[in-house]
Amino acid sequence: xxxxxxxxxxxxxxxxxxxxxxxxxxxxxxxxxxxxxxxxxxxxxxxxxxxxxxxxxxxxxxxxxxxxxxxxxxxxxxxxxxxxxxxxxxxxxxxxxxxxxxxxxxxxxxxxxxxxxxxxxxxxxxxxxxxxxxxxxxxxxxxxxxxxxxxxxxxxxxxxxxxxxxxxxxxxxxxxxxxxxxxxxxxxxxxxxxxxx
Numbered sequence: 001x002x003x004x005x006x007x008x009x010x011x012x013x014x015x016x017x018x019x020x021x022x023x024x025x026x027x028x029x030x031x032x033x034x035x036x037x038x039x040x041x042x043x044x045x046x047x048x049x050x051x052x053x054x055x056x057x058x059x060x061x062x063x064x065x066x067x068x069x070x071x072x073x074x075x076x077x078x079x080x081x082x083x084x085x086x087x088x089x090x091x092x093x094x095x096x097x098x099x100x101x102x103x104x105x106x107x108x109x110x111x112x113x114x115x116x117x118x119x120x121x122x123x124x125x126x127x128x129x130x131x132x133x134x135x136x137x138x139x140x141x142x143x144x145x146x147x148x149x150x151x152x153x154x155x156x157x158x159x160x161x162x163x164x165x166x167x168x169x170x171x172x173x174x175x176x177x178x179x180x181x182x183x184x185x186x187x188x189x190x191x192x193x194x195x196x197x
Contacts, residue, residue, distance in 0.1 A: 104151050107125070
């Protein structure tokens with residue numbers, strides 16, 4: 001009886017793992033071991049024969065150098081234009097395409113409908129942004145013409161997507177207004193779109 005009382009006191013003091021093994025408990029060793037394992041597991045305590053559990057590592061993790069996104073070096077990527085075709089070729093041409101698309105989508109004015117309506121100084125600032133990232137021989141006329149053509153193409157795609165989204169938003173708003181008012185007749189809609197044979 002005294003052993004049980006000692007075990008209970010040790011358990012409530014939080015020292016069951018250290019004190020219970022020192023008690024002289026009569027009975028099966030396997031039962032005692034199982035009981036102690038249950039107590040330790042239930043209250044997240046380590047038994048005496050194991051090192052204490054730690055949530056934090058004792059040794060600091062090695063620092064791994066990671067390349068940070070958005071950090072750019074001052075090195076310009078060289079882009080070679082093929083004289084016979086008049087288009088960029090080489091290992092940096094895909095980066096060049098993506099950069100032009102990004103610059104146009106990010107910095108081109110959205111309050112105009114056509115590329116030709118953009119003022120010359122805005123277009124020149126877009127070209128200057130491209131030239132700040134890439135080493136391109138802009139002295140050749142076909143190089144500048146190609147860059148302008150690519151920017152115009154990207155701008156047109158952006159405006160078409162904007163118009164398409166505007167139409168879709170109008171259709172959704174019209175459908176939502178029909179549902180909100182209660183004038184949406186499901187039988188009428190089904191009959192007008194489906195034919196029975």
